[in-house]
Amino acid sequence: MTTELVYSTVEPPPVGSGIELCAGVHWLRLPVPGRLQHINIWLLDDGDCWALIDTGMDLPDSRAFWETSLSTYLGARPLTRIICTHHHPDHAGLAGFLARRFGARLHMSAPEYRLIKTLEKFHHDGDAQTARVKAFARDGLVADGELGAAMMLTRYAQVVSPVPDDVAILSDGDVITIGGKAWRAMLVRGHTDGQLVFHCPELNLLIAGDQVLPKISSNIGIYPERVDQDPVGSFVASFKPLIALDPEPLVLPSHGSVFSGLRARLATLTAHHLVTLDRCCDLLDVPATALEIANRLFRGPLDALNTILAVGETLANLEHLLLLGRVSVAFDTLGVRRWVRLGVGDAHG
Numbered sequence: 001m002t003t004e005l006v007y008s009t010v011e012p013p014p015v016g017s018g019i020e021l022c023a024g025v026h027w028l029r030l031p032v033p034g035r036l037q038h039i040n041i042w043l044l045d046d047g048d049c050w051a052l053i054d055t056g057m058d059l060p061d062s063r064a065f066w067e068t069s070l071s072t073y074l075g076a077r078p079l080t081r082i083i084c085t086h087h088h089p090d091h092a093g094l095a096g097f098l099a100r101r102f103g104a105r106l107h108m109s110a111p112e113y114r115l116i117k118t119l120e121k122f123h124h125d126g127d128a129q130t131a132r133v134k135a136f137a138r139d140g141l142v143a144d145g146e147l148g149a150a151m152m153l154t155r156y157a158q159v160v161s162p163v164p165d166d167v168a169i170l171s172d173g174d175v176i177t178i179g180g181k182a183w184r185a186m187l188v189r190g191h192t193d194g195q196l197v198f199h200c201p202e203l204n205l206l207i208a209g210d211q212v213l214p215k216i217s218s219n220i221g222i223y224p225e226r227v228d229q230d231p232v233g234s235f236v237a238s239f240k241p242l243i244a245l246d247p248e249p250l251v252l253p254s255h256g257s258v259f260s261g262l263r264a265r266l267a268t269l270t271a272h273h274l275v276t277l278d279r280c281c282d283l284l285d286v287p288a289t290a291l292e293i294a295n296r297l298f299r300g301p302l303d304a305l306n307t308i309l310a311v312g313e314t315l316a317n318l319e320h321l322l323l324l325g326r327v328s329v330a331f332d333t334l335g336v337r338r339w340v341r342l343g344v345g346d347a348h349g
């Protein structure tokens with residue numbers, strides 16, 4: 001499915017180091033636990049200083065890299081701007097730490113700043129944890145052990161350093177100048193409420209965050225703290241301005257290798273989501289909870305975090321199918337909701 005992509009001849013840097021991808025654009029890699037293993041972050045030459053796009057997760061290894069090899073990489077020039085594509089721990093985890101460590105100003109979109117500030121409170125906010133558990137209970141999840149901790153989102157604050165209260169808010173269409181080059185912020189939704197990707201026409205580059213990855217489809221889910229209730233629709237709609245980029249830029253994704261073939265990749269991702277919608281619908285010949293459908297849609301066994309992600313993505317598909325008029329949903333007396341394909345027996349209505 002990815003044969004249409006052409007990968008850059010520049011080899012990815014080893015984790016914990018960086019290389020210059022092209023003039024003034026440095027590709028750094030930091031560790032991420034689990035299947036992803038790494039995140040790409042981008043250090044941009046800003047004349048007498050540096051700007052950084054995304055930061056890595058707040059892990060001891062990542063902090064150590066910043067203190068040693070990556071600080072050496074920066075040399076005598078200060079890091080003055082930190083720009084986060086979105087609130088996920090691998091992207092924004094070290095934003096607060098680096099802002100304090102280097103005296104740099106943090107930039108992000110308003111929806112992502114709201115999310116990071118909401119989530120960093122969860123570990124000491126019992127009411128917020130209870131509300132999140134209740135929300136997931138509607139879909140068949142029981143707050144037990146590791147799954148309970150994931151439902152309560154208590155770990156976010158362990159891998160995301162608190163961010164400052166004064167951040168610079170970036171909006172769709174804003175143009176920032178880094179090293180004399182104009183980068184246009186594009187707000188894209190679906191993976192989260194307000195992810196920013198950055199296009200530089202002069203360099204013909206797109207820093208794509210998690211919106212366009214070369215080998216995997218990023219998680220498109222519904223979660224209690226999110227505003228967007230149709231992320232599948234939002235995700236596919238966000239492709240339109242990316243398809244319109246002409247000429248096609250070189251894509252700098254957050255995971256995997258730098259590649260060309262943006263439109264082909266977007267076409268593959270759109271097809272993937274249409275197939276997933278059909279697969280989801282096909283599984284609804286009898287009423288089922290989102291958890292039951294998730295366990296059939298995604299190959300297990302799923303750990304606690306991946307169970308939450310699978311249920312969130314299943315819900316995103318179910319809500320989109322509901323908007324399309326292909327499914328219905330009803331609550332039982334215990335407050336658990338079940339979904340069924342319309343036109344199946346007499347179960348709908």
Ligand SMILES: [Zn+2]
Pocket residue numbers: 086088191210
């Ligand atoms: Zn993400």
